[in-house]
Amino acid sequence: MSLATTISAAVPGSPSAGIRALARFGFAAKGVVYFLMGILALLAATGQQGGQxxxxxxxxxTVQSLPGGQVLLGLIAFGLLGYIIWRFTQALRDTENKGSDAKGLGRRLGYAGSGLVYASVAWYAAQLAMNGYADKGGNARQDLTAKVLNWPAGEWLVMLLGLIIIGTGLYQIYRAYSGSFSKHVNDSGLPANQQQIVYRTGQVGYTARGIVLGIIGYFFVQAGRQHRAAAVGTTDEAFDFLAAMGPAALAIVALGLMAYGLYMLVRAKYPVLNGI
Known part of the structure; x- marks a missing residue:
């Protein structure tokens, strides 16, 4: 029995209230994480205490210092686990009807990869909730990049990855202005003015997320060009890159990520979940 068959068997059949609940909880947790990232960056851009x-x-x-922080961290960890399960459900059960040709399998692998991106964040939140502390384990992204750079044609592989990430960022911006992102939210029950607010919030959010991904991709391209793993950066370094352009640039993107977080919360409340 294949791994995919085994995992598929563990996923409840359609319709599944459990999977739907996990997906919604996952969107909410993702929204909280992005909103926190945005508000911390906005505080840094405006020179407020606590900004970073x-x-x-x-x-x-930062949740750890809030009242009931340990409980909140546990909820975030559980929510992100729900998001991971939902992404793997999309990949394995082809809930979006992408098919099994090369393009379809690529899109489905992308869903699984999207879920795995949050695995380390979920584990980090769980460690903080259970132990009160957590070890990020160094910069795994830079460590892996350093290994790849030592492979034959490693520089080209790292640059290719950077271009793929830049392409993903551009696709997020395309989704923002084509409006395709809105098909994942069922806001038909809301008044027209509120629907418009939700739509504009999503546009701003997806645009900001695309910009950040584009900068992260640029870091990978530079790492390949310079054969220097230290050039690779995360969202943190992307914010620093924006801050170097001036506080206004950082503040605008920070507000955009806050908007993305809010949109994910709306998606948690009014989701469109296909195939379950």
């Missing part, structure tokens, strides 16, 4: 440019793990860590 933060990646996902650092944003989650």
């Amino acid at each position: 440019t933060a990646d996902k793990e650092q944003a989650v860590q």
Whole structure:
């Protein structure tokens, strides 16, 4: 029995209230993480105390100091686990009807990869919730890049990855202005003015996320060109890159990521979940 068959068997059949609940909880947790990242960067851009440019793990860590922080961290960890399960459900059961040709399998692998991106964040939040502390384990992204750079044609592989990430960022911006992102939210029950607010919030959010991904991709391209793994950066370094352009640039993108977080919360409340 293949791994895909085994995991598929573990996923409840359609319709599944459990999977739907996990997906919605996952969108909410993702929204909280992005909103925190945005608000921390906005505070940094405006010179407020407590402001910092933060990646996902650092944003989650700020929850620890809030009242009931340990419980909140546990909920975030569980929510992100739900998001991971939903992404794997999309990949394995082809809920979006992408098919099994090369293009379809690529899109489905992308869903699984999207889920795995949050695995380290979920584990980090869980460690903080259970132990009160967590080890990020160094910069795994730079360590892996350093290994790849030593492969034959390693520089080209790293640059190719950077171009793929830049392409993903551009696709996010395309989704923002084509409006294709809105098909994942069922806001038909809302008044027209509220629907418009939700739509514009999504546009701003997806645009900001595309910009950040584009900068991260640029870091990978530079790492390949320079044969220097230290050039690779995360959202934290992308914010620093924007800050170097001036506080206004950082503030605008920070507000955009806050908008993306809010849109994910709306998606949690009014989701369109195909195939379950």
